Amino acid sequence: MRAIELAHNRNWTNLWLESDSSLVVQAFSAASLVPWEEGNQCADKLANIGLGLDSFTFWNELPPQISSSFVDNRLGKPSFRFVYM
Template identity: 45%
Template structure:
């Protein structure tokens, strides 16, 4: 299958992408091999559980406007993909990056408070990944004290933070968007109904697909 005319704009481009992903999924289910153009590829995005004795926390941030009404959310799962804890939190006024960063910091604070020592953080924000790779990165003054405290907490735990495409981060994305409508931090120990479909998709190992430039 060849995806043609990747320079299409607007609704036409989205229709091509949507149709291509649907066709690719059908062909994959029938074990039919596909051949893509050199300009675009379809990547399979699969959420992976952590190793035994580790917890994985997918995090995300949302902002209506930049800056605007921001929030963050995250979900902790164990090696058998069961949910341990999830949260959604409104943040006041912040940029999209600050919202993403607050999600990561909240996750680390939660892990520290519960004595969870082995944490795999996963985000679709490249900027947040870069910030954690260089802990001496400058953050805005309003987050600086919290950032310094989080850096200290990280010395007491094992933590990794790779990047994942947003198609594999859907549960955290939903939680972050729910946070916009809240008045304060909310948390759950059972899977909320509003994320159940995406949660089950991850649990069953059902992939999502992303069209990328080669």
């Protein structure tokens, strides 16, 4: 929600929001609704970075910790995630 508020304040009209939260995943009642075979490494790495932060952080540039995943994503390289339930 903070990201949406920040985007609104900066008049950003095109947003792409992704979440890597297990609570979001649990909200789906049918496993067939979630495309488990492919994951977003950037979202996953940002979520892990966020776990270690103790205050709001905003980057004007791509965080260096996700640069290789970002490049792979832009090149269309597949990223597979397997979840065992």
